Amino acid sequence: MPAFAYQALDANGKTLRGVLQGDTARAVRGALRERGLNPLSVGEVNEGGSKSRSVFARRTLGAAQLALLTRQLATLIGAGLPIDEALGALSEQAENERQRGLTVSLRARVMEGASLAQAMAEFPDSFPDIFRATVAAGEQSGQLDRVLEKLADYAEARDALSQKILAALAYPLLLTLVAVAVVTGLLTWVVPQIVGVFQNLHQTLPLATRALIALSAFLRSWGWLLLIALIALATIARLSLRNESTRYRWHALLLRLPLVGRLARAANTARATRTLALLASSAVPLLDALGIAAQVVPNLPMREALKRAAFKVREGSAFSRALGESGQFPPVALRLIASGERSGQLPRMLDEAAAQQQRELDRWMTALTAVLGPAVILAVGAMVLFIVLAILLPIFNLNQMVK
Incomplete structure (x- = not known):
């Protein structure tokens, strides 16, 4: 019996969402009316197929949600519950409609006679190939609970690896963004107010001061164009990487870089x-x-x-x-x-x-984080030092410039 996700209005006009099992969408609508609800939309829970199907089914499970669902299923099956009862228990304690719709649909397919791996195959966006192949092997060997435990460990380890990489790169990236914002603010707002005094002296300014004034004027006049150009380059690069041959060459280049x-x-x-x-x-x-x-x-x-x-x-x-x-x-x-x-x-x-x-990745990520942070700070310090010197040099020579 398939599962259907619905949206309906109750007697107070409040929109309700949920999942029901039924032979057809018409039967589900009838069941909703018997409950005193006015159905707005009813769609079969399935990740493939027509556009009319529920939005619950088109959303995939996150890595942490998938790991938790797998571990809970392994625990229930290991405790001796049949697969359909285990899935029913998971649907009752699901945290959101997406998980509830997925588990209800899996249970419906299992009750129709499909194996768990075959039921998962209908939701490829939520259950990747490795899950379906491993579950199929576990069902054939009679060790489904043990296989599901290993799958949960695998999903958690994979999610932990991704989180560790993101956490290691977050600090240098945030530091870089703050540094760019600070330097841009100095060049476009602070510097023009200070060095404008020197321009009225009609004397030859030091090279560093002239360079600073030119850079500040460029950012104030053409900064918006530079920003548009950077966004355009990023968009072009992203579109280019959709091409497999271009992406292959880019990945090959990454492998040849010393640390990356x-x-x-x-x-x-x-x-x-x-x-x-x-x-x-x-x-x-x-x-x-x-x-x-x-x-x-x-x-x-x-x-x-x-x-x-x-x-x-x-x-x-x-x-x-x-x-x-x-x-x-x-x-x-x-x-x-x-x-x-x-x-x-x-x-x-x-x-x-x-x-x-x-372990090798953890060691190099730690080293990379330790190097990138101070490197960004030094780069910002050098830029600020250049700005300060460019402002102070004319002041040091102010007496000669006035004469």
Whole structure:
């Protein structure tokens, strides 16, 4: 029985939203009228398909919400509840209509006879390929609760990695924005009021003062044009990166940069190996795992390296050798993978490779944050020093300029 999201008016004219199960939208409208509600819109909860379907279904779950939902489902199934009852319990305690609509729809598909993985496949924006493949393997092996626990750990680790990168970059970025705002304010408002006095003396000003006056005049006259140009360049760059070949060249350039390349390589390697560890430990075939892992790696050259490795593994090559031939992955990770292949403990060594790359990324992010902050402060200090000197130099020579 499908699930339908609705909007309806109660007797007081208040708009209510919710999710009901029914055979058809007409049946759901009838059920709402029996409750004394006036239905405004009713749409089937499904992420694909027609435009008339509910807005609840078109919104995806965030990483933290997905991790929480997965862990709760694992706990309930581990406690012995059938999947449909576990999903029903989750729908009752859902925090918002989006989660409630999703869990109700999943429960409806499961009650129709679909597996949990098949039900998730109807919501690809909320449940990525790795979730669907891993859940399918867990259902086949009879270890769905354990697999869901690993999926929850994976989702939380991936979200923590993203949050850690954002937190590390937030301070230097905020400092840069404040510095640009301060310097721009000095040049466009403070400097003109001070150096305007020197221009009336009709004497040759020091080079630094003339440069400061010219820069201030340019920003006051053409600052708006400069801002428009920067916005236009950012828009053009963003549109250009939608082209896969352009994005591939940009990602390849990032990997060649001294520090940024190391960070990008570590982050993408950690994501790939963690995904492979989860899939391999859940009995997903290696070739299928490589295809899924390639989709979760955002860097295109490294994604292509995983796809080529899958092709070579299909031809009989060892996984570590196939991955190493691309030259895109760190040697330490490749050695750990090779050790796992020789010992028959590939999932554990893949997990160890992910942890090692995570430590490497944390170390470099800490170093980068420690360098960028003082560097921005020094740059701002140098600019302010230049402004102060450019203003003071004419004052030092004021007696000669007056004579």
